[in-house]
Amino acid sequence: MSNQGKKTKTLSRRSFIKTGVAVTGGLMLGNQLGIGPVHWSARAQDYPALGNFPVGDKVVFGFNVPQTGAYSDEGADELRAYELAVEHLNNGGGMLATLMPSSLTGAGILGKEVTFVTGDTQTNPDAARDSARRMIERDGVIMFSGGSSSATAVAQQYLAQEAKVIFMDCLTHSNDTTGKDRQRYGFRHFFNAYMSGQALGPILAERYGTDRRAFHLTADYTWGHTQYESMKQFTEAQGWATEDNIMTPLTTTDFSQYLTPVLNSDADVLVLNHYGGNMINSLTQAVQFGMREREVNGKTMEVVVPLYSRLMAQGAGDNIEGILGTSNWDYKLSDEGSQAFVTSFEAKYGFPPSQAGHTAYVQTLLYADAVERAGTFYPPEVIRALEDYTVSGVGPGAVEYRGCDHQAFHDILVVEGKAPSARDSEYDLLETVKQVPRAEIGYECDFFPGELGPYGDES
């Protein structure tokens, strides 16, 4: 210790300059050899430094999912799908055989082996940002992806834009994600609340008639708000009236105090704009309060859950029977792409994937394909390759990534909870009522005001 202390003390200005020159020279040499710091790698020499760049023969993805908290099961399924996607990118298999057109080789991306790091968002925007920042700064990820929760997705999109590292959104359904909070560095494959309203509105009118009064309970954050607005718009377009709406805090577990006002209203439809644990509790408790047997204005009361997921349906148990909602994807879809994914997922894990898993998998592949097509990992070029690009073989019909807002458009599903007697397994909980073609769920680019922001390479 004392020797070291002496050495420090005797470090002269001359030796400091010598050391500085040596280090700088070493870095410049490293740059020439392609072994220098992130941006200086040989392949990136054509581009100015921006975001991250892979070093050596590996490229790192960051998968930032809820590993703790109410959405942790969903996060676990997303991780399984991400891992499978990486496996297929490196060794072939799954949707690599169905993606059309495809530039993927099954031997990594641009010859580099894909590896990944994981993080825990805790379903909390601040925790998600911290975790993503660690991935970007410490692990040097070239792309990061994850969900669930629109609040965490939006937070990560802003970080992506700031750090110039592409973020492939996983499960986020708020209109804001590709609406007012859209970012050049964020891409969403999952559908949104507006599309749910478009798809569900006509089916609700067909089933329950046009003379209905809806009472909404809404999760009080970005997704809930846009979900309520969209459902209100599309049910009122069918002739329904909106009786009332109560915003419920995301942390609510007991909804009884919100359900009693419904019992005292004239509403004959209860719309639960809730997701995950919120939806499981609110639906279960709505059933406990007799909402499904209730007669109002000579009509049987109906419950609607606009955004469904199989993992939620598992939590809600038998209460889901006959309840309508929408879904991005279902493991029973018969198209080639879906089945290729389901088969390989089941072979690896022993059970079918969820819609969250599907989006996680597809997003990873679409990013990789864009890099191959761009011929570089340089983010602005990859973004341009993804924008206004149409692909098929990753689910029913084609998927178009719109350049103006980075929202993917594809067929979505209106689903209904199955009766226990109609299920063929513990995963078989949702029946597809209608596969809604993407042509029926479009909207103009400027419908939701928002700016994507710069690519980062503009002169």
Add this chain to the structure above:
Amino acid sequence: MSFSQFALQLLTGLQIGAIYVLVALGLTLIFGTLGVANFAHGALYMIGAYFGLVVSSQLGWGWAALLVPLGLFGVGILFDRGLLQFFYKRPVTDQILVTFGLAIIIQELARTIFGGTTKPFPAPQWARIPVDIGFGYYPPWRLVIIAVTIIVVILLFILLRYTKFGLMVRAGMRDPEMVRYLGIDATRLFTIVVGLGAMFAGVAGIMGGPAYSIEPGSGMAMLVPSFLVVVIGGMGSLVGAVIAGLLMGLAVSFSVIFVPAVSQVIIYLVAVIVLIVRPRGLFGVEGIG
């Protein structure tokens, strides 16, 4: 506001408060006797709920009603002998850290065993269909929660007021040192108190489970309002816990109708107001808390 709306909201408030009371009773009993702030109490609630789910689905509700309180009493004994007894004399910060740490371990164990997703916990068949109570339909299970809480509170008061054991506990709550000098086995007494506290948390768990569903975070979600109930009622005061629990439940229920914006923070607002006016809580004794 119509009478039926008021009555239903009142009933809902009482039911929400009833669960708070069940959890807070155990918390305040342990604090009042041992002087230990048990941050693992929410975890005991969660164990009760999961245990109730497993037993009711395998053996039926009759067994669940019997085994869950007994099982949690046993868990409480183990908890005291295995961990808590070593922290009786340690600073409050140590007690909080160790019990909170234990709560996190139990929570993550539950996640490993049962998964992170909310589990459906069906109430008994007879308690599932809402009944007409004159001013509206109400879920019978929630009426059962109110009834069970009333019974538990009455039994606890009888136990503490009219039995020798109760006399010793009350003496222990007032002056544990003197209890030892009088030749009473305070160690055994304290262990039984922790067992009882855990048992109440277990009863709250099996009651609250079917009403709210269960997930590994259920215990933590229950811990904060229950602690506030204990603080508002006065640390160590059983009457205070009952009154404050019901007050909190009613505040939560009616705030949704009158001022929805504050419904999420109403319990904190009530806590702030009560503590400004009465820093020791509603029924707090000088020198405690």
